[in-house]
Amino acid sequence: GQNIDQPTEMTATEGAIVQINCTYQTSGFNGLFWYQQHAGEAPTFLSYNVLDGLEEKGRFSSFLSRSKGYSYLLLKELQMKDSASYLCAVRAGRGSGYALNFGKGTSLLVTP
Amino acid sequence: GAVVSQHPSWVICKSGTSVKIECRSLDFQATTMFWYRQFPKQSLMLMATSNEGSKATYEQGVEKDKFLINHASLTLSTLTVTSAHPEDSSFYICSASGGWDTEGLEQYFGPGTRLTVT
Numbered sequence: 298g299q300n301i302d303q304p305t306e307m308t309a310t311e312g313a314i315v316q317i318n319c320t321y322q323t324s325g326f327n328g329l330f331w332y333q334q335h336a337g338e339a340p341t342f343l344s345y346n347v348l349d350g351l352e353e354k355g356r357f358s359s360f361l362s363r364s365k366g367y368s369y370l371l372l373k374e375l376q377m378k379d380s381a382s383y384l385c386a387v388r389a390g391r392g393s394g395y396a397l398n399f400g401k402g403t404s405l406l407v408t409p
Numbered sequence: 410g411a412v413v414s415q416h417p418s419w420v421i422c423k424s425g426t427s428v429k430i431e432c433r434s435l436d437f438q439a440t441t442m443f444w445y446r447q448f449p450k451q452s453l454m455l456m457a458t459s460n461e462g463s464k465a466t467y468e469q470g471v472e473k474d475k476f477l478i479n480h481a482s483l484t485l486s487t488l489t490v491t492s493a494h495p496e497d498s499s500f501y502i503c504s505a506s507g508g509w510d511t512e513g514l515e516q517y518f519g520p521g522t523r524l525t526v527t
Contacts, residue, residue, distance in 0.1 A: 339502050339518040340453070384452060395506065396443060397516060401452040 299323050301400035303385050308406045309375055317370045317403045319385030327395060331359050331370045332384040334402070340384055343370065372405075380407045412436055413505050415519035422493055422526055430488045430522045432503030438483035439505035443516060444476075447500040459486055493526045500524075 300322040309315040321329070328347040332340035346352050346361035346368060358371040372379055385400040412435040422428050432442060441460050445453040457473075459465035459480035467473045477489040486505075490497055500523055504516040 337500075337521075337523070339521045341518070342515060345515070395441065396455050396458050397453075397504075398455065399445075399452045 299387070299398040301385055301387055301398060303383075303400045303403045305401070306404045306406070308408060309372075311375055311377060311407055311409055313375050314371065314373050315375060315405065317372075317383050317385075317405070319368045319370070319400055321366050321368070321385070321387050321400075323366075323387045323389070323398065325390035326363065326387060327390045328388045329359075329361055329368050330386045330388065330397065331357075331368075332386060332399075334382045334384055336382075343383075375407050377407050377409070380405060411507070411515075411517045413439075413503065413517045413519040415503055415522050417522060418520060419523040420525070422524070424494055424526055425492055427489055427491045428493055428524060430490075430501055430503075430524075432486045432488070432505065432519050434484045434505045434507070434517070437505075437507045439486075439507055440483065441506045442480055442486040443504045443506075444478060444486075444488050445502045445504070447502060447521075453502060456488075490524065493524070495526045498524055498526045 344359035382402040465478040480486040
């Protein structure tokens with residue numbers, strides 16, 4: 298089965314740093330993805346981890362610990378446009394067609 | 410590169426009718442396409458996985474006779490919602506994977522189709 302948990306909502310101030318956590322218990326693991334989704338739009342890819350450690354891409358970083366079933370997305374220098382839903386997704390193995398299983402998403406509100 | 414389109418972007422239909430949604434990979438060949446459904450303030454729920462030329466694999470709880478999926482070519486997959494009912498109103502999103510990105514096997518998402526059944 299699949300169980301992916303992340304906080305429902307978070308609020309942070311413009312210019313600050315925010316960390317969104319994700320824990321997972323899945324029957325197969327072939328990488329963990331973070332997506333950003335604005336209301337009424339499709340998700341856009343932010344980052345991908347398959348090995349333990351930190352991946353940095355500009356203002357966004359993502360960390361993975363496979364032994365702990367844990368990941369986080371770090372957003373630095375927050376901007377108002379970063380207000381969106383952030384989705385953690387675990388990719389299944391080849392037997393499941395590499396399908397993505399999404400968490401319920403974390404709605405981030407960036408305030409002035 | 411790696412652009413996925415969906416058509417229509419929104420559709421309103423009457424209860425009992427059928428609606429077809431197209432998903433196209435514009436600049437790559439998609440060996441696998443995925444269909445998701447998203448209700449308001451909920452996350453994406455995988456409905457089915459389809460590989461070109463073979464039958465789709467449906468997730469538990471998704472009626473294959475109601476949600477017909479065809480993946481006839483490497484650039485096109487269609488989802489037909491048959492005998493639609495108001496509870497089928499949702500945001501339907503497809504994604505495509507080319508399988509050629511050996512590092513990520515990344516899925517590229519279409520812009521979504523908003524279906525409203527009256």
